Amino acid sequence: MSNSLNLEKKSKKIPLALCFLLLSSSFLVFFSSSCRLYNIERKLDPVNADFISKVKYIITRKERKIFLELPNSEKEQFIEKFWERRDPDQDTEENEFKMEYFNRIERASELFVSEAKPGWLTDRGRIYILFGPPMDRMRYPMGGDPYSRCREIWYYGAFPVVFLDSTCTGIYSLVTYDLTGMRQFNLMYMHELTKAQARAQQTFGKEKRFFDFKWRVKKDVVEEDRVEGTITIEIPYGNIWYKAEGDMLETVLDVRLELKDSEGNLIWEYEEAFAIAIKEDELKEKQNKMYEMEIPLILEKDLERLRQGKNLLHALIINRTGGEDLKKVMEFRL
Structure with a gap:
């Protein structure tokens, strides 16, 4: 009886060990692949490095992997196809998507200059580039309510995006609230924000454009x-x-x-x-x-x-x- 129990216990342990081994192997494969791609990216020439940096908000993981693994002789053609796939009207000479995207990068760099990096690389810059200027932008300066000061809330319709400057030094971070009573709302909030960013990787909404005259x-x-x-x-x-x-x-x-x-x-x-x-x-x-x-x-x-x-x-x-x-x-x- 005891032998059968021991065999049963051992049989239960084998799948757990195997699962752990598989998970460890998967992690090592993923880690190894990420390191390899990272090292390839570090060795890119200035033109290709600038491309992969500037499109970081809209390029998919699959596209990035393909681009990095291509020989240099084929990267230029990839870049052309990358923008062609996102051209909303291929009957026109201009690629409206590409023009809008780079205009937003330029504008974000002009708007968000208070942080210790280019404006387009900040959290506010990322949201601005992906979704355009909000319909409403609420600013709360340092001297205001201590519970709401040093933050900005952008509204896209009824959808709020909150940025907090925790040190009141002009460096804003995208907020993910972690309040127990609001947990479900927060998960839904980040889920919707993630979905919106994923949609922006496929197509760039033309509803939000830049201030021009x-x-x-x-x-x-x-x-x-x-x-x-x-x-x-x-x-x-x-x-x-x-x-x-x-x-x-x-x-x-x-x-x-x-x-x-x-x-x-x-x-x-x-x-x-x-x-x-x-x-x-x-x-x-x-x-x-x-x-x-x-x-x-x-x-x-x-x-x-x-x-x-x-x-x-x-x-x-x-x-x-x-x-x-x-x-x-x-x-x-x-």
């Missing part, structure tokens, strides 16, 4: 002692950051214009704040439509100086809600 000048009257015209500035509704106020989305655009002659002397200036209030349903319909601002241009002084050389018209637009600003310059001749 188009502008033009129309001269209606050009006389010896007077010039009249209109400066038109257009910004896609979908590029503007808003703040939720009740059932409305609101923001203010500050517009500053300066006309300077060829020597840099100020000839004309203009400044105005444009308030925008729009409902969310209306915003969805107007994503690709333009919010238009028409500014009167009247010049009656120093016209002779403007006729002598290359003048420059400077524009600065600030989106108060998102804290974004953009400057542009165009040549102005009489």
